[in-house]
Amino acid sequence: MGYDMIRTLMIAAAATAGFAGGAVASTDDKVMSLCQVEIDKDDAVRFDRRAETVGFMKRTEGQVKVLRPTADGFDELEAEVGMDLFAQDAVVTGSNGGFDAIFTDNSTVSGVADTCLEISSYIYKPAQKTGDFRMRLGRGVVSVAAGEVAKITGDTMSVKIRNDTNLAVTGTRIVIRAK
């Protein structure tokens, strides 16, 4: 191992379900994201952060869709090999679906059937050696091979699992299942 392998899994306290923008339902403080992960309202879709490509679809099989937030909801796009991915996209697979995505920091994420994964935020600036990569797993199974962002010191990469589970990744290969 050529880099720090410390990883921390943090489980947040359960929160109240809600309703908000770019997402599905809300109360005052909490919203449900596209993958039905409960999140803070402040973490809901912010369109000013969606300008740059953050990665692409390396492989897809079966039914795979990309849900891309818009000002008044979201577009449902058929995922294609080579397709660009943007922060705040959600990738959803059907019962026969699967995908592999590669991100600009060399992180790879593979998802199997019946999975819903969101790229909640993504920043990678190699020249400045800064980055921040957050995902949310609403359901299903994903394998994550962490890339450069996770090697940056600090809490820079995490996966939030439905039901208030946060997985902080600092550089490793892991498999996560959420039901």
Next chain:
Amino acid sequence: MNFRGWGNVALVGLLAACAQQPGQPNAWDPAAHRAATGVAIDDQWCGYMRDLRAHLDGVGERPSEDMRDAALAAVRDEAATAKDGDPLWPFRKALICEFIEGAGEERQEFDWVSNAEFLSNALMAFGNPPPADGISPLVPVFDHLDGAEPESLEPVDLTQPAYCEALETSELALSQQRGGVVGAVGFPGSLQRAPDWFAHVQVSYHRWAREQLEGHQLEEGPVDFGGIPYHCKRFHNALEGSKEFAVKDNLIFLLPELDDPNTAGRLEVQDSEGNVIVLDRVLAAAQLDNGGTGGEAIDFFAEDLAASPALAGAVDRSNNLPPPKVFQVLFGYNERDPVADDPGLISLVAELKTRDPAEPLRIAMTGHADCVGPRWYNQLISEDRVQNVFGQVIRPTLLGQGFGENELDDSKRFKLVGLGETVPARAPGDRCEASDPDRRVVVVVQ
């Protein structure tokens, strides 16, 4: 021979034993079962199962971890040498061991009229279409044929949640008791499948009992044995459930590093109650409840991966995905062109020659300069370096691989950036010197 084939042989053996005259070995006798199934009396794995069962039944100490590890090594060796490397053999044999040891118990508790009746019922259940996964219901059928009428004789639509409600609590408890020993072995992935197996047997019994009452064989109906849904929560939530049997909703485990199959990273798990679990080896795993509570380290084996298509599928995808690779091409002082014998360049070309034009290849390149000379000059030379590596090496190599000119002109797929002297390879604070590592082009191939 696969398990289904093995099960057939075993059942034929049992029936043959049953047909023997008085004085011959009794089919209820564990020794006879051992003979029929080919399990030695001193079988290490079955011995471990026997001790574990006794412990779960409140008799005796739990077998040690060392005993488990030794027995597991033995049964894995058996799988490798005699079962075509069947990754599920330890789990399957665990059930076989339960079947052997439980035969006498079943006879004593359930008061069957004859061996023939018992085995006939087993044959009936075994003869039903097996699940798509090919797992024989032979073993768990002995758990369920308890001599009592089932509460409901209606055909069961396994695709409906009400199926779970059709089962008696006692049936669930009995199934769970048998599943518990499998859970106690420490195969959580396999454990998830156990309820399906038991469910299959129970539905077989429902079908059989109704056929007995109605006096005819039921047509194939709404019961879909190949599509038994996972899973009836009551199997997991019954009061009789033990800790070993609890399978939680969220699971995380470590894969080996790509460059070393024996090494994994380190993961610290902290649940919402403040419990910290350290995972630091390949396949080390933790699971958590729905609400982020109850975090615990669990045993997780290669057998668990084999037993869970979703988990195994994710691992396969990850293993089969060519990992992104990073190459560094170095330059001489004030040089703009790469040299052909640069080790990084040779490795880069070798990698590109493995790439298929059908794949969505992406390459990101950054050119760099050392700190000697004006910044504007270093910016220009870094841009020249990156352009030259692309134009002189990458483009012709990929054209040779069958990539199209238009693809290679796609700036979204092939990003070339010169960064001048702004990102030195040196450690921050080092003196500015004309150093080789700074004069470079970094190529990321995805």
